Amino acid sequence: MPKARAVKKFLKFAGLPLAIFTIVLVVPFVNGFYYTFTDWDGFKITKLVGFTNYADSFADPKFWTTLRFTALFVVVSLILVNVVAFGLALIVTAKLRSANFLRTFFFVPNLIGGVVLGVIWQFIFNSALVSLANKYDWEIFKQSWLQDTNKAFWALIIVTVWQSSGYMMIVYITGLVSIENDVLEASQIDGASPLRTLFSIKIPLMAQAFTIALFLTLRGGFMAYDVNVALTDGGPFRTTELISLHIFQDAFLEGDFGTGQSKAVIMFLIVAIAALVQVSVSKRYEVQR
Amino acid sequence: MTRRARLGKRITFGVGITLAFAYFFPFFLVFVNSVKLKYDILANPLSIPLEITWDNFEQAFTKMNFFRALTNSLIITVLSVSLLIIFSSMLAYYLARAKNKVSKYIFLVLVASMIVPFQALMIPFMARFAPLVSYNNRGALIFFYIGFGTALSTFLYHGFISTIPTEIDEAASIDGASDMVAFWKIIFPMMRPITATVAIINALWIWNDFLLPRLVLDEASQTLPLSTYLFYGQYSVEYGQAMAGLALAVIPIVIFYLILQKQFISGISQGAVK
Numbered sequence: 001m002p003k004a005r006a007v008k009k010f011l012k013f014a015g016l017p018l019a020i021f022t023i024v025l026v027v028p029f030v031n032g033f034y035y036t037f038t039d040w041d042g043f044k045i046t047k048l049v050g051f052t053n054y055a056d057s058f059a060d061p062k063f064w065t066t067l068r069f070t071a072l073f074v075v076v077s078l079i080l081v082n083v084v085a086f087g088l089a090l091i092v093t094a095k096l097r098s099a100n101f102l103r104t105f106f107f108v109p110n111l112i113g114g115v116v117l118g119v120i121w122q123f124i125f126n127s128a129l130v131s132l133a134n135k136y137d138w139e140i141f142k143q144s145w146l147q148d149t150n151k152a153f154w155a156l157i158i159v160t161v162w163q164s165s166g167y168m169m170i171v172y173i174t175g176l177v178s179i180e181n182d183v184l185e186a187s188q189i190d191g192a193s194p195l196r197t198l199f200s201i202k203i204p205l206m207a208q209a210f211t212i213a214l215f216l217t218l219r220g221g222f223m224a225y226d227v228n229v230a231l232t233d234g235g236p237f238r239t240t241e242l243i244s245l246h247i248f249q250d251a252f253l254e255g256d257f258g259t260g261q262s263k264a265v266i267m268f269l270i271v272a273i274a275a276l277v278q279v280s281v282s283k284r285y286e287v288q289r
Numbered sequence: 290m291t292r293r294a295r296l297g298k299r300i301t302f303g304v305g306i307t308l309a310f311a312y313f314f315p316f317f318l319v320f321v322n323s324v325k326l327k328y329d330i331l332a333n334p335l336s337i338p339l340e341i342t343w344d345n346f347e348q349a350f351t352k353m354n355f356f357r358a359l360t361n362s363l364i365i366t367v368l369s370v371s372l373l374i375i376f377s378s379m380l381a382y383y384l385a386r387a388k389n390k391v392s393k394y395i396f397l398v399l400v401a402s403m404i405v406p407f408q409a410l411m412i413p414f415m416a417r418f419a420p421l422v423s424y425n426n427r428g429a430l431i432f433f434y435i436g437f438g439t440a441l442s443t444f445l446y447h448g449f450i451s452t453i454p455t456e457i458d459e460a461a462s463i464d465g466a467s468d469m470v471a472f473w474k475i476i477f478p479m480m481r482p483i484t485a486t487v488a489i490i491n492a493l494w495i496w497n498d499f500l501l502p503r504l505v506l507d508e509a510s511q512t513l514p515l516s517t518y519l520f521y522g523q524y525s526v527e528y529g530q531a532m533a534g535l536a537l538a539v540i541p542i543v544i545f546y547l548i549l550q551k552q553f554i555s556g557i558s559q560g561a562v563k
Contacts, residue, residue, distance in 0.1 A: 006387075009468055013383035017376035017439055018395065024436020025402055028414040035413055042416055091305040098302065104550065105309035108316070111546050113497030113514040116538045119521045120315050123535075127528065128318060128334035162312065167557065174558035194297075212561050223406045226499045230518065244408045248500075251412045261412045268409035275404055 036262040042255070053262040062238055063263060066246040073153070073242060074221035074274075077160045081217050082210075084161055085168030090198075092169065093176045103173075107166040114163065118230025121159045122146065125231075149239040152232050156240070159227050164220060168213045175209025176202065204285070211282035218278055222271045243267050316539065323532035330528045345529035346537070353520035353534050354511075359541065362512040365427060366495045369434035370488055373442050376435060377487065378480065381446030382472055386458065396447065399440040407437065407500065415504055427510045430502060434495055442487045445560060449483040450476070482559065489549075489556035496542060513538055 036053050038045045057063055092103045109117060126144045133141035145151035179202060187197050203210075225244040228234070234241040234249065241249065247267065251260030322330045323345055325338045349355070384392045415422075422429045453476060461471035477484075499514045506515060517538040524530050546553055 010383065010387070012469065013379045013472075014395070017380040017435075017443070020376070020432065020436045021399070021402075021439045024414075024433055025405070025410070025440075026398075028410040028417055029405060031413040031417065032410050088308070091301055091308070094298065094301045094305075096298065096302050096305065098305070102305045102309050103554070104547075105312050107554075108543060108546070109312060111493065111497075111542045112539055113499055115499045115514050115518045116497075116535060117315075119518065119531075120319055120535055122521075123525075123528070123531065124315060124318065127331070131331050131334055162315075166312075170554060170557045171561040174561055209561070219404075219406070223408065225408070226514075229499075244406075244500075247408050247412075252415075252504075257412055257416070264409045264412060268405060271406055271409075272404050 032261055033265060036258065036265055038258075040258055040261075042257040049258075053258040054266075056259045057262045057266065060259070062241075063246065065239060066241050066243055069153070069240065070222065070243045073156060073224070074218065076157055077164075077221050077224075078214065078217045080157060080161050081164045081168055082213055085165040085213065086172050088165060088169040089172035089176055093173055103169075106169055109163045110166040114224075114226025115230045117159060117163050118227040121155065122231055125155055146232050147236055149236060152236075152240045156224075156227060156231060156242075159231060160221075160224065163227065164217060168217065171209050171213045171216070172206070175206030179205050207282065207286040211279060211286065214278055214282055215275060218274060219271065222267065222274070319532050319535045319539065322528060323536045325529055327527070327529055330532075342529070345533035348527075348530045349520070349524075349533035349537060352524065352530070353516045353537070355516075355537055357509070358511055358513045358516040361427070361506075361510055362496060362514075365430055365434075365512060366492055369431045369438070369495050370491045372431065372435050373438045373491055374484055374487055377439050377442035378446050378477060378484070379472065380439065381443045382450055382476060384443070385447050385450040386455070396443075399443055402440045403444070411500075411504065422505050426506050430505050430510075433501060433505070434491075437501075438491050438494070442491065445483055445487050445490075446480065449480055453479055482555075485552050486556040486559040489553055490560050513541070 035045070037048055037050060039047055039049050088106050092099050092106070096102070125146050129141040130144055132138065145155045183201060183205070184197065187201050192200065223244055224242050225248070228240070228242045228245045232240045234245055238246075238249075243263070244267075247260055247264050250256045250263060254260075318334065321337055322334060324341045324343065325345075326340060326342055329339055384396050418429060418433075421432070457475060457479075458471060461475050462468075466474065496512075497514060498512075499518070502512050502515050506512065511519070517534055520534045521531050524534070
């Protein structure tokens, strides 16, 4: 193809989408890196300041609270979401007549946005459970879970598992049904118990589904914002702030653009490294077919 | 079937149905309490209503400006998703067919960009786009969704286009069709399954998105999640109205899902395998 025609084709098909992608994503991303090394206040830059913004970020004790809280949240939600989702997938693929019906119920929370779900649970924890606890004298719910840092953590986990397990269930169902029937029949003839089949045949053959589901929950855990805002809004006393909310508060409420953005860059690096490690580790378990 | 297998099935069913009820329970609470009187909610949040009132719905309907929010959500979702389909299918077609280094690198950058969380760039993003947002905030939001959605959508299309034989393009061009005509008349219709996937994944994301609209939209342009959140914040003491507001936010998407259930499930599993 002559060069002029090739360029014309590129512009026709790829020009506009790539331009929008660059303007919306690439430019702010590069800008963001640069800003963290300057005294940017949201409007103008007067000088370069080296690593001052990063030093300030790490000197902020609230940032450490957030990092610890986020790390714990990511690990616990990653494990529980995937265990529950895999269990749901096994139930739905167990050849029950009600499979379709069950799948719908497990999936529905996923259709609804995190804020709406968070607000529903805020009502449950703050009002419904408290009023029931007073009526029937249940000590554990008498004070709202959202008023206590440790219990609020579990409230966040409960809502997250409820919301995300349906989606990951679909990913696992896709993996489970992709296993050929002859393999399963062969293992049955060889006398493998259902549990043995699960661990020695099914799970290894659907490792790709685990790679994807773990990646999605890892990323989702770090990016969680909606449920956090709607459920606790960081309270009590900014002790339940996940990293997204922390950055949002820093920049848009306190006006600390420089440190806010360096925390955002730190977040990006953590997510990128965690995701790369996770994907390369899980890839090793995938069986080539 | 052996007795043991039958028993196993019964237990599975029992566990499944219990869990299904647990998953549905929060919605049940919202629905039953949305038609109760206030004192009834606080006294018996779990029971079915003693007396049904539609007053809560009426109040919530007007106070959260339900129709305006629904219309905003519909406009923003439909336009963003349609434009994303048009742009990313074209881009993916170009990248999958052009066998040169540049297109390979562009594709790599797109894939890599999927790891970048929005939070990592939202601060410079908002500073840079403030003028555009104040000029037309709904338009700006749609523009942003196209930018943020391009990578995943292009990736999904790219995987699909690679399975369409190039002979089809060649045949079209021998018959005298231009690139554009060949793409829209022949290739694009062949991609219906993946277009459904792209549409559903993006529609779910955009319909439910909260952070970006919260940063970008003014009061008159509020989408459903945003107006629900603000409404709940203002009227959370009026439990009945708050519950009616939540019910209103939940109902449209659930109806949509029940109509298109098959497409939803296959869309997500298609999207997951890639």
